[in-house]
Amino acid sequence: MSINPSRSALTVERRGIEYIDEQQRHGNPRNQFSIRFSPVIYLAAIVLGGAAVPMGLGLTGSLTAIVLGNLLGAICTAACAVMGPRLGLPQIPMGRAAFGYKGNHLPAALSSLLYIGYFTVGTILGSKSLADLFKLPYIPVAIGVAIVSVLIAIFGYNLLHAFGRWVTRVSIVVLIVVSVMLVAHGPGAGADARLSGTDYWLAWLLEFTIVFSYTMSWAPYASDYSRYLPRDTGRGKIFGYAFAGLFLATTWMMALGAVLTTLGLHGGVLEAFAVALPGPILAVTLFVLGIAAIPHNSVNLYSGAMASLTWGLPLKRSVTVAVSGAIGALLAIFLGGPNFQSNFNAFLFLVAYYVTPWLAIICADFFWVHRGGRDYPPAIAFQEPRGPLAGVRWPGMAAFLIGIAVSVPFMATDLFTGPIGRALNGADLSYFVSFLVAGGLYIGLSRMTAGAGAPTPAYDRADAD
Numbered sequence: 001m002s003i004n005p006s007r008s009a010l011t012v013e014r015r016g017i018e019y020i021d022e023q024q025r026h027g028n029p030r031n032q033f034s035i036r037f038s039p040v041i042y043l044a045a046i047v048l049g050g051a052a053v054p055m056g057l058g059l060t061g062s063l064t065a066i067v068l069g070n071l072l073g074a075i076c077t078a079a080c081a082v083m084g085p086r087l088g089l090p091q092i093p094m095g096r097a098a099f100g101y102k103g104n105h106l107p108a109a110l111s112s113l114l115y116i117g118y119f120t121v122g123t124i125l126g127s128k129s130l131a132d133l134f135k136l137p138y139i140p141v142a143i144g145v146a147i148v149s150v151l152i153a154i155f156g157y158n159l160l161h162a163f164g165r166w167v168t169r170v171s172i173v174v175l176i177v178v179s180v181m182l183v184a185h186g187p188g189a190g191a192d193a194r195l196s197g198t199d200y201w202l203a204w205l206l207e208f209t210i211v212f213s214y215t216m217s218w219a220p221y222a223s224d225y226s227r228y229l230p231r232d233t234g235r236g237k238i239f240g241y242a243f244a245g246l247f248l249a250t251t252w253m254m255a256l257g258a259v260l261t262t263l264g265l266h267g268g269v270l271e272a273f274a275v276a277l278p279g280p281i282l283a284v285t286l287f288v289l290g291i292a293a294i295p296h297n298s299v300n301l302y303s304g305a306m307a308s309l310t311w312g313l314p315l316k317r318s319v320t321v322a323v324s325g326a327i328g329a330l331l332a333i334f335l336g337g338p339n340f341q342s343n344f345n346a347f348l349f350l351v352a353y354y355v356t357p358w359l360a361i362i363c364a365d366f367f368w369v370h371r372g373g374r375d376y377p378p379a380i381a382f383q384e385p386r387g388p389l390a391g392v393r394w395p396g397m398a399a400f401l402i403g404i405a406v407s408v409p410f411m412a413t414d415l416f417t418g419p420i421g422r423a424l425n426g427a428d429l430s431y432f433v434s435f436l437v438a439g440g441l442y443i444g445l446s447r448m449t450a451g452a453g454a455p456t457p458a459y460d461r462a463d464a465d
Contacts, residue, residue: 126293
């Protein structure tokens with residue numbers, strides 16, 4: 001019998017990274033829209049959307065970079081969401097097919113850092129919204145936001161979906177009102193580009209890279225929130241709803257950020273909101289942005305637990321969530337200072353350096369090497385340290401490490417700039433280099449190494465599409 005998610009939302013989920021069998025599958029692919037939309041509705045996407053306006057890119061250049069970056073990033077994440085019902089597993093444990101049971105510890109550990117980092121970001125920005133609205137001290141608000149986020153993540157999958165649906169409905173109404181108000185107010189002087197020629201395109205590429213790295217970084221979460229769907233759920237529906245939710249949310253929020261930043265106010269987007277919106281609308285907006293940071297935080301804690309269990313943290317899922325939440329709350333208290341924007345951008349760049357080669361290998365492994373998941377071993381094999389996926393699978397590990405290494409000369413950040421990145425005057429093409437190299441190399445090595453890229457035994461034909 002299928003589980004009714006509305007009845008079980010307030011029941012603590014018992015499973016961690018185990019396979020979800022058919023008797024426990026439930027849900028509708030439409031929920032992929034809200035679970036991708038709701039975690040984005042907080043200040044981070046707004047801040048990122050306006051990042052290139054002070055550089056002189058202008059509104060048109062910013063918007064085109066935002067749309068294209070989100071388009072590519074949402075495609076990557078939606079492709080990973082399709083994998084959930086096929087395997088009935090969270091996203092990171094799926095990597096055992098490509099990297100091996102032990103080899104997968106490396107991307108799993110890096111993902112744990114990613115999730116704690118984004119939880120910290122969400123706590124900082126959500127707490128600032130609520131503290132500014134209610135004129136409260138930042139630290140108690142940050143602690144409160146962290147506690148609520150932890151509790152929702154402990155309850156798990158069904159409550160995350162239920163809360164996401166509520167936040168999505170409310171935030172869409174608020175965003176429509178805010179958008180109308182901003183159109184009526186009009187952009188500021190920063191809407192006109194001050195750059196031209198090479199400088200203009202370098203600024204455009206920087207904004208595009210920031211946007212793409214943010215939206216693409218949701219891919220390691222994707223199957224965590226689709227794995228309970230029935231196995232025969234249409235892939236096109238999963239992809240379509242997941243893509244639409246993420247693309248609409250990121251593009252909408254970043255476009256608002258770009259418009260607000262053109263006003264050129266020293267207080268940033270929060271001060272710009274105060275200028276562009278009437279008092280009551282401003283209060284509702286800040287409240288929604290603050291509350292919407294909670295589903296963002298909760299999915300990071302939940303997925304962080306999935307990653308930590310994958311690399312062998314000897315704790316239960318609920319305990320892992322609580323420990324990660326405590327660490328993230330402490331970081332939010334000590335890192336929420338004036339240098340947050342530059343630190344956040346540097347964090348996004350570093351995240352993308354590992355996510356893009358990982359993503360290329362995971363997609364190549366699922367869609368190409370294993371024919372859309374048909375040729376994977378039974379799900380139990382993903383849970384056996386000495387099973388067919390034991391040890392390190394070198395086609396995946398070599399492609400991952402080489403993909404990162406080859407991209408180093410193309411990197412261009414405040415922390416490090418490679419020789420090619422310097423020759424290109426700061427244009428960072430490393431993400432695309434690592435993606436193409438890692439994906440292509442993994443496919444090639446899988447073909448060359450007999451059996452190394454395609455674990456056996458395969459599913460019975462009766463279990464395939």
